[in-house]
Amino acid sequence: MNFEFLIFELYKELSMNYPKFIRYTKKHIPFVSLLILILGIWSCKTSLSKPSELTDWIPQNSSWVIQINDVNSVANELTNNEVFKELKNLNPEVTSNLAELLSKTPDTKSLLCVTKIGKNSGALTHIYNSQLDSTLINGPSIDYSKVKINIEKRVSGTLYSAYISGFTLRSTSQLLIENCIRKSQQNNISNANSLFNTVYATLDLNAPINILVQPQAEELMETMLEELPLMPKISQDWNAYDLNFESNVFSLDGLIAIQDSLGDPLAIIKENQAKKIILDQLVPESSSAFLSITLNNAIETEDAFKQWILQKNIALNQISLKAISTVDEIGWIKLGSETILLFHSQNETQAQEQLLPNLDDPKEYREVPYYAIKLPEDILVFAEAIGEKVTPNWGTIIDNFIVFAPSEESIKTIISSYKDGSTLGKNLIYNTFKEDLVSSNSIYWIAQTKKLIDLWKNKEEKRNPWSKLDSEKYPFIAFQGAVENNFMHLHFRIHENELEVKRNDVSNQYLLQLDAALSGPPQWLKNHRTKGMDVLAQDINNTLYLFSDKGNLYWKKKLSGQIQGAVQQVDLYKNKRLQMAFRTENIFYVLDRNGKVVKPFSIKVPATEPIHPLSVFDYDQRRDYRFVVTQGKSLIMYNSKGKRVNGFNFKKTKTTILNSPVHIRIDKKDYIAVQEESGKLNLLNRVGKTRVKVKEQISFSGTQVSSYLKTFITSDKSGNLVQVDTKGNVIRTNLELANGHKIASTTKSLVSLSENNLNIKGIPITLPFGSYTPPKIYYINNIIYVTTTDLDAQKVYLFFSNGTPVSGFPVYGTSAADLTNSDADKAVELAVQSESNGMLIYEIN
Known part of the structure; x- marks a missing residue:
């Protein structure tokens, strides 16, 4: 397999973004690994019979090591797997020509390494146990310490390669090749530490691909992957993952070692047994992400937390987790920009006494009381240590759930979603997705792809390749962890929604x-x-x-009074920029998009009872508007410039006008319907003259006239539907x-x-x-x-x-x-x- 194109394209990304490539890998390892796989191994054919020999050539300070075990499976799945077909498009500029450009690589197993060089750049190195392709050997070269380094010029950069002791090393960095040559001649090749070897030994060589990641050494490239809210803190040292293929599933299964002595946050919860999570019963469907951590060993957890505090040198007045001693699950919900903290307890009364001791001055929303609260500092530090920082100001109790939120709006959203049944726990697609996940968890993270894509779209300064992922086809992504002794088993899943029903x-x-x-x-x-x-x-x-x-609030504006009826939109300037037309008791307004008055439309009108809403007519849909204000027994008509229309000759009615006049068009003719309290229905033309004389009085019920089946309809006080045709005939249906x-x-x-x-x-x-x-x-x-x-x-x-x-x-x-x-x-x-x-x-x- 030929990696020239891959190395150059990724080298450009790394060189430009390496200062940003360090901060997030700890939180987003599965995604980062996935991207490297897609961009670097598409249509790949590679081989390895003695993995330990290959690992000896891993460059120092490498942070990703990707090992390919089953060449044919990888080549087939990357071409045919439904999930990879979607993910392949995350960066089409790189993947579109990979099959052609990677055609020269021999059928040998290999490693792909990502390595830090200095402060501001990174490099990719491909290692395999085979000779270079002859077309590459015959190109330009230089000698270093009596070893030939081949050079291949490309539009996007330069590739360096060398054949050393039966192994080929190809890299975007000449320095890395020279380092490997020098170390081989000094018999000082291996750079792997003991933890790397420990984790490496757990790899499943029957999996097509293995991935090892060093979170402390690297961070996520933000040009290729955006923020993942609430992604759990999973390790500070080498992580190992096995990639397996199913027809509609992408899965990573891995193992990490928990490092007690290094301030690893997982050490705080490692004595808690994995169990089934239940907090998703409270998570609104409108949330973007949810993280849950199970707890069932309060004493050991508090001891581990105290040890972590000492390692991090955090000053706290007291350290006690007694307040959550009955809590068996703690969770975080990302709702818009806010993070909500929630607990589940089998002993609601005791948990309430500990977490909500002073329930004074309650407010209420949908019959659920909620309170202004302040959580103890040690509980807040604990929540941040194992999950996410929270700033709770309000708290409530819903069944056996205790909820803390930064704002009243978010706590009301939790209450509404739970009462309305619009939570993940009630969502059929989510529950179907959950059935394929591991049932017992120490850590459980779920995110909705649609919400993530919407989140990333709002960040205009960043490109967002993930927006091309079909969120209806792949609605959820999950990451799980289960503690066992000093290790945590990890599982990452994306799979296709196969339900016929819609969300x-x-x-x-x-x-x-x-x-x-x-x-x-x-x-x-x-x-x-x-x-x-x-x-x-x-x-x-x-x-x-x-x-x-x-x-999101755009603006607010103080008016002279209450708006009567509905606001109607108009396009006064015929440029598709809309304004708002309405009346209060005494002013006829037109406001622009920003809430500013469109002159001269702040027109004083008499506040004659009864006050009816403003009528807006657009006879021919040409935006030559007529605005009609009702004043007792008379009508005042204005044009689009705010001038009174003198050509409208309708005189006063004999009795008070019952409703706002209505414009109705039937068979290309315009009618203005005006109802009187006396029961008279006036059907006028554009200039206010009678177009149709209605032959009978109607004891109006108060219902406004409208159009139905080419007739004018309303109802009367006797409970009849009243229809008037265009000749003035009145038809009553009981x-x-x-x-x-x-x-x-x-x-x-x-x-x-x-x-x-x-x-x-x-x-x-x-x-x-x-x-x-x-x-x-x-x-x-x-x-x-x-x-x-x-x-x-x-x-x-x-x-x-x-x-x-x-x-x-x-x-x-x-x-x-x-x-x-x-x-x-x-x-x-x-x-x-x-x-x-x-x-x-x-x-x-």
């Missing part, structure tokens, strides 16, 4: 907080910059807030609707809600008795959805047009919900009010 149901994604209680339900608005959607809401202090679909009923329609769909009876396109659905918001119809991704909220039970219902409830519903919510597809994926998002000053964003798959 279904609904998950609580984000919790948004306002400074005061909401004055109305949240609303989705289109973001013309991201092409996604944002969330708009107003509080009772008249402050307007705009959030991203990920819950639907036996109760007082207070609601109707919603599109041009082809009709939905009614009478007491607890919901009817969707003729399909009756009986809901629990309650107080329901008006039904709303949405058409998203070619699917019709209908939603309503029971305000008494605080439950949001969502149905398909055939009356089938969407899986996972009802969910928690305290207002009418708003539905959209807020981003580029196929999932639908739902925004709804939660507690008085909070909002939730759910994702529906």
